[in-house]
Amino acid sequence: MNDQPAPEAAPEPGRPGRRRSEASRQAILAATSELVAEVGYANLTIEGIAARSGTGKQTIYRWWPSKADVLLDALMTKAELHIPIPDKGSYADDLRAFLTASFALGRDRRIMDIQRALMAHAQLDEDFGRRLRTEALQRRRDALAVIQGRARDRGDLPPSPSPGTAADLVFGVIWYRVLVTHQPLDQALVDELVAMLAPAANGGRRRTTSSRPRQGSNG
Amino acid sequence: MNDQPAPEAAPEPGRPGRRRSEASRQAILAATSELVAEVGYANLTIEGIAARSGTGKQTIYRWWPSKADVLLDALMTKAELHIPIPDKGSYADDLRAFLTASFALGRDRRIMDIQRALMAHAQLDEDFGRRLRTEALQRRRDALAVIQGRARDRGDLPPSPSPGTAADLVFGVIWYRVLVTHQPLDQALVDELVAMLAPAANGGRRRTTSSRPRQGSNG
Amino acid sequence: MNDQPAPEAAPEPGRPGRRRSEASRQAILAATSELVAEVGYANLTIEGIAARSGTGKQTIYRWWPSKADVLLDALMTKAELHIPIPDKGSYADDLRAFLTASFALGRDRRIMDIQRALMAHAQLDEDFGRRLRTEALQRRRDALAVIQGRARDRGDLPPSPSPGTAADLVFGVIWYRVLVTHQPLDQALVDELVAMLAPAANGGRRRTTSSRPRQGSNG
Amino acid sequence: MNDQPAPEAAPEPGRPGRRRSEASRQAILAATSELVAEVGYANLTIEGIAARSGTGKQTIYRWWPSKADVLLDALMTKAELHIPIPDKGSYADDLRAFLTASFALGRDRRIMDIQRALMAHAQLDEDFGRRLRTEALQRRRDALAVIQGRARDRGDLPPSPSPGTAADLVFGVIWYRVLVTHQPLDQALVDELVAMLAPAANGGRRRTTSSRPRQGSNG
DNA sequence: CTCTAACCGAGACGGTACGTCAGGTCTTGAC
DNA sequence: GTCAAGACCTGACGTACCGTCTCGGTTAGAG
Numbered sequence: 058m059n060d061q062p063a064p065e066a067a068p069e070p071g072r073p074g075r076r077r078s079e080a081s082r083q084a085i086l087a088a089t090s091e092l093v094a095e096v097g098y099a100n101l102t103i104e105g106i107a108a109r110s111g112t113g114k115q116t117i118y119r120w121w122p123s124k125a126d127v128l129l130d131a132l133m134t135k136a137e138l139h140i141p142i143p144d145k146g147s148y149a150d151d152l153r154a155f156l157t158a159s160f161a162l163g164r165d166r167r168i169m170d171i172q173r174a175l176m177a178h179a180q181l182d183e184d185f186g187r188r189l190r191t192e193a194l195q196r197r198r199d200a201l202a203v204i205q206g207r208a209r210d211r212g213d214l215p216p217s218p219s220p221g222t223a224a225d226l227v228f229g230v231i232w233y234r235v236l237v238t239h240q241p242l243d244q245a246l247v248d249e250l251v252a253m254l255a256p257a258a259n260g261g262r263r264r265t266t267s268s269r270p271r272q273g274s275n276g
Numbered sequence: 277m278n279d280q281p282a283p284e285a286a287p288e289p290g291r292p293g294r295r296r297s298e299a300s301r302q303a304i305l306a307a308t309s310e311l312v313a314e315v316g317y318a319n320l321t322i323e324g325i326a327a328r329s330g331t332g333k334q335t336i337y338r339w340w341p342s343k344a345d346v347l348l349d350a351l352m353t354k355a356e357l358h359i360p361i362p363d364k365g366s367y368a369d370d371l372r373a374f375l376t377a378s379f380a381l382g383r384d385r386r387i388m389d390i391q392r393a394l395m396a397h398a399q400l401d402e403d404f405g406r407r408l409r410t411e412a413l414q415r416r417r418d419a420l421a422v423i424q425g426r427a428r429d430r431g432d433l434p435p436s437p438s439p440g441t442a443a444d445l446v447f448g449v450i451w452y453r454v455l456v457t458h459q460p461l462d463q464a465l466v467d468e469l470v471a472m473l474a475p476a477a478n479g480g481r482r483r484t485t486s487s488r489p490r491q492g493s494n495g
Numbered sequence: 496m497n498d499q500p501a502p503e504a505a506p507e508p509g510r511p512g513r514r515r516s517e518a519s520r521q522a523i524l525a526a527t528s529e530l531v532a533e534v535g536y537a538n539l540t541i542e543g544i545a546a547r548s549g550t551g552k553q554t555i556y557r558w559w560p561s562k563a564d565v566l567l568d569a570l571m572t573k574a575e576l577h578i579p580i581p582d583k584g585s586y587a588d589d590l591r592a593f594l595t596a597s598f599a600l601g602r603d604r605r606i607m608d609i610q611r612a613l614m615a616h617a618q619l620d621e622d623f624g625r626r627l628r629t630e631a632l633q634r635r636r637d638a639l640a641v642i643q644g645r646a647r648d649r650g651d652l653p654p655s656p657s658p659g660t661a662a663d664l665v666f667g668v669i670w671y672r673v674l675v676t677h678q679p680l681d682q683a684l685v686d687e688l689v690a691m692l693a694p695a696a697n698g699g700r701r702r703t704t705s706s707r708p709r710q711g712s713n714g
Numbered sequence: 715m716n717d718q719p720a721p722e723a724a725p726e727p728g729r730p731g732r733r734r735s736e737a738s739r740q741a742i743l744a745a746t747s748e749l750v751a752e753v754g755y756a757n758l759t760i761e762g763i764a765a766r767s768g769t770g771k772q773t774i775y776r777w778w779p780s781k782a783d784v785l786l787d788a789l790m791t792k793a794e795l796h797i798p799i800p801d802k803g804s805y806a807d808d809l810r811a812f813l814t815a816s817f818a819l820g821r822d823r824r825i826m827d828i829q830r831a832l833m834a835h836a837q838l839d840e841d842f843g844r845r846l847r848t849e850a851l852q853r854r855r856d857a858l859a860v861i862q863g864r865a866r867d868r869g870d871l872p873p874s875p876s877p878g879t880a881a882d883l884v885f886g887v888i889w890y891r892v893l894v895t896h897q898p899l900d901q902a903l904v905d906e907l908v909a910m911l912a913p914a915a916n917g918g919r920r921r922t923t924s925s926r927p928r929q930g931s932n933g
Numbered sequence: 934c935t936c937t938a939a940c941c942g943a944g945a946c947g948g949t950a951c952g953t954c955a956g957g958t959c960t961t962g963a964c
Numbered sequence: 965g966t967c968a969a970g971a972c973c974t975g976a977c978g979t980a981c982c983g984t985c986t987c988g989g990t991t992a993g994a995g
Contacts, residue, residue, distance in 0.1 A: 323976060
């Protein structure tokens, strides 16, 4: 049923016929971004995208399995979802940088709405769920795993919680706030998470710029 | 737009006109439960529910704003989503009991699928999102808050993380596993969460019944 | 199915129970007249009549078989559909008076629209068709028949066309203009019909006030 | 509201997109004819037509504004509603031929029922009324006008009634019998109409086969 | 002075069909 | 072989009314 040749497929040089139109691809992704901002994901339709982009529905169906895939593609193409992971010298500082960068992404209301919609769609469409996980979510986990690997090599990765659980906690809180409570992802949360996951003996940040009161040890 | 007199509204004795049919209400909720199990949420339709329950569509639209609301009602009516919160004597033990009971709910594949679908719908329909939060999600937070209140009174509530953040962490992990990783909610996770959130000096469980090997460090 | 005790039924003295509410009857007929003028017959509904009149649907269904019957009742109650048939001394003059009076009825746009709608409904509902014929249409034929009877007695009823066909012609033209061409029923048509159906030797009107050019009589 | 590109529109060679399916069109018209014969116009529904014809409702709505239009199309496509108007040499004979042919059409019970229903719908839907008049009714008037034109040229068109009124009389009687009295359109009526409208001195039929009593001429 | 029958308003009920929307597929002629 | 265009079948939507069926509450004769 889903015989798409995978959108990222190479052009296959020796193939006859007209080549895929890059202009149409761009137009479709642009139209999708505009439309989702204007009418919201629930009112986003393939027909609307085709009309807005001046393309045919078939062209969309030929290259993407669902409207969520188009949207995911648009998001990944346009927005810089990349999380930088420079080595800050300690697990605590690496983690803090990672969290701060991750939270920044969630600050943009439009991007957050799209992420919520994609996550929602992933629950209703198993295939898309798999794609979303492998193409977007896993990359963030991988980034965190790199940080944890560095920490392990360095020797300052705490024994508990396990790295996997730590990741679940980090991403769990983020998604929970995005999906459920709609609370902002603020610096206070960064501090709490770092304190909990990287409770360095000489402890994380020495001089905090946060307004949070000194945390009198949580050990 | 949402002029529903609230399904749980009292019968209002002195009102003229035919009373709401309890038989129809039951039939609709039952049909919804059956159908969602048979065809899945994505293929659940109001028309299908009406046909299966032997009622008219209007009767459904009269009392529920959307199919997700019917499903939520069915879930809350049928399934016992109640989380008991007996006083076990310590925050650690209370928390452990709470988590164990909560995780048990997620063990039933069908209930979990429904919860995933409802959470998905909540992302696409803001009004339903509000209803889901107040009618279902908030109750669980309240239960946890009771435990935390007891701990505060008892003096064994750790200062960090804050109770609110602790709740975000707990529910965040649960939903993240349910929605994203589809990992089972197992005893190991209970232990890790308790260890992190209630790191009692005399520490959580002394004698574990868990099959998890002592974690001799994973670093 | 249609066990209505006939709206015009006598009060039947020895019957227990509450009497039919004359106030409701009036309110229903009045609401019907208003509504049909406001929204047109096609958008006239029993529910609308009930709401506007402040009565229950059942009260309408109890006394009238269809909305067309309500409307017919309203029309016959309010509008004076009676055609006077005074003896003018000759068939030609009687006929002229009859036609003039009949045409006057069709001058009111609202009454004409209602008659069109009732005639339309009669085509779709055989039972109502029978009622419309016996309660309204036949009365007009009877009035014409009285005139023709007088003429026969008087000896100035032409042998052709037969009285029945003459009636068909008269009412045929009226309804055809009302239903199809929407042409006004004017004095010129009266003259033509009289000239054709009562071509008296000493002929109808000697001095016409009509604007029609003298026509050398076609007798 | 009525943006139909007119069903009879030419195929417009250089237009992109899939062509209208002639097979669907035929199936819809055929299904409509069958259904109206089986269940009657009042129980004819667009959904029924779509189901019976194996097409989608949208395909019907795309090309016809209402079920009455579908039915009119079916009637005009299938039934030969054409009235031949050969020159018989005199107005009386032409008229007799025209009436006989017109009456024959009304003999078929099914066609008559459809015509009654269409006329009824025309009263409830002004737009359809216009279409019915221009596409069907006017054509018959035009045919009669041709006959009258020939008579005028020939010099045997009586000065009274005026041609327009004569047409009103002819079609008025026909429709009145079809819609109201349900009397058959028989030869006797033909004779009476011809006698009245074409009262040739040496006129009309010399030897009548009608059972009507000799009428001593009323001219 | 109840009893019982018929009416009344209100309004929920099981239905049917509406007209619309969008989905995903197919067809056409151009490129 | 892809493209824009657009018609096709399908299925569900949410709405409007239908005609019926409770409700609680009058209103009137008969007992």
